[in-house]
Amino acid sequence: MNAPDSEAGKGLKVLETGPDAAGQRLDQWLSAALGADFSRNRVQALIKLGAVQIGGKPVTEAKRKMAAGENVSVDMPEPEPAEPRGENIPLDILYEDAELIVINKPAGLVVHPGAGNWTGTLVNALIHHCGDSLSGIGGVRRPGIVHRLDKQTSGVMVAAKTDLAHRALSEAFADHGASGDLERAYSALVWGIPPRMTGTVDAPLGRAADRVRRAVVPEARDDARHAITHFTVREKFGEGRPDTAQASLVECRLETGRTHQIRVHTAHIGHPVIGDPDYGQAFRTKANRLPEPLKTLVKSFPRQALHAGLLAFRHPATHILMKFEAPLPGDMQELVRGFRNP
Known part of the structure; x- marks a missing residue:
């Protein structure tokens, strides 16, 4: 492995592979070449971001096999x-x-x-x-x-x-409270009105194609993780009105705690969280058909309308069962009022 042969610009490091690089994975070789400050995980993240080029072309496969005499440039992040x-x-x-x-x-x-x-x-x-x-x-x-x-x-x-x-x-x-007293409840304002007042979504989650989001996946898939969400409809909005004005305030309780679980599960059953930029995209046009001022309120809402309203657990030292609640924040309260009185 050769040392960096030049600094082509601020933050850009250029290296050349030696004979020892032949057959090594890109992430393995680059982690060793960049030194102790760059773990393999960190190098893999740089590769995914397109910050690594070989022969002037971006490479996004960490497992790509190396050869001797290749020029590798890395757009180095700030320390x-x-x-x-x-x-x-x-x-x-x-x-x-x-x-x-x-x-x-x-x-x-x-x-x-x-x-x-x-x-x-x-x-x-x-x-x-x-x-x-x-x-x-x-x-x-x-x-x-x-x-x-x-x-x-x-x-x-x-x-x-x-x-x-x-x-x-x-x-x-x-263990999500299976052997103790952990309790979590979330409030979500979702599009539409579920057909039942209570229900359970039992659907395994895994990585989506972009590897940042999650998706419901077949149980047999290697990365599938068991995921269960119980929901109760607390308030319905727009019954009898056009579908675009329909929404529900739903309480969700987790039996498991996977990444984005509530957001993926509600979208999976056709009722994504309002304002969700990742799992509610298919419903964005619904806001265009809402009456004012609700239309503007929904379109300008800057986040997913999801709030962790309750958390209960047993104190680790005193073993007393403790329960904490936080009311809906102001932005979600305003959104709920907008659907109550469109």
């Missing part, structure tokens, strides 16, 4: 911080003690640092608020985090402040 730093970001704290903290997360707040969001996250806020008590709890990138909500989903979250709390809460979330 990542070694670990998150505390930032004075306001927190809506519902409860706090020496073991844990419960917050009402606003929509728009990313839970932990990652690609494109190395600052301004809930983790940065927790480090500032909790100080050294979070050090080492749950890993460098995700100190204290035992579960997550999507960036644009609001609602109740708990974070651990000690190893004891982190272990106990992580176990509770890992």
Whole structure:
């Protein structure tokens, strides 16, 4: 393996493969060539982003076999911080003690640092608020985090402040409350009115074609993960009116906790979450046929209308059953009022 032979510009690193590269996977070779700061996972992410070129052409297959004498250029990202730093970001704290903290997360707040969001996250806020008590709890990138909500989903979250709390809460979330008292309920404003007031969606989830989204997949697929969502219709809007004005406020309770589970499952049964940019695209034109001012309200709603309204768990130290609720945030309340009185 040869050292970088030039720096073709800011952030661009150019390398040439030596005889030892022949037959190696691109991600394997490139991770070794770039050094300890670039793990194989990080290199794979760069490849997927199109940041790696061989012979002047982008390569997006991490498993591509290398040959000697190839020119490989990498559009290097800005250096990542070694670990998150505390930032004075306001927190809506519902409860706090020496073991844990419960917050009402606003929509728009990313839970932990990652690609494109190395600052301004809930983790940065927790480090500032909790100080050294979070050090080492749950890993460098995700100190204290035992579960997550999507960036644009609001609602109740708990974070651990000690190893004891982190272990106990992580176990509770890992088995989704099957062996304990974990309870989670979400409010979702969805398009249309389900035919039944209560129901269950039992459909395995796996990666979609773009590898970021999730989709209902055959159970036999290698990446299929068991997923069950129970729903109850709490309020119906627009019964007897044109279909475009119909919507429902639905409570969803999770028996499993897969990525995007509620959003995928509601879309799967034909009632996607209003405002969902990933799973509700087929329903976007419905807003065009709504009466004003509801039409403008729906079209300008900046996120999926999903809120984690209830979280209950047994305290890891006292073993007392604790229950926390957060009302619908203002933007969802306004949307509900709009459908009540279109």
